[in-house]
Amino acid sequence: MDSEPDLEIDALGLLCPLPVLRLKKRMQPLKSGACVRLLADDPAALIDVPHFCAETGHRFVGVDGHAFTIEKA
Numbered sequence: 001m002d003s004e005p006d007l008e009i010d011a012l013g014l015l016c017p018l019p020v021l022r023l024k025k026r027m028q029p030l031k032s033g034a035c036v037r038l039l040a041d042d043p044a045a046l047i048d049v050p051h052f053c054a055e056t057g058h059r060f061v062g063v064d065g066h067a068f069t070i071e072k073a
Helices: 017-027 045-056
Strands: 007-008 034-038 059-064 068-069
Touching: 007 017, 017 034, 017 045, 034 045, 045 059
Parallel strands: 007 034
Antiparallel strands: 034 068, 059 068
């Protein structure tokens, strides 16, 4: 997905589990198929974000540096 996300969440500087908690809360009002970019520099996010997506059914599109791309289920 090279297009602009529907929502960008800045969680830079936050430690586990705050990036995923912020992602979960901010994604709730979005429609299915919405693209979300999460900015997170916590090393645990590399594990936590894909795991969150697997548990909730959202699609983990990928990560580029500190930018995680998720598609809402």
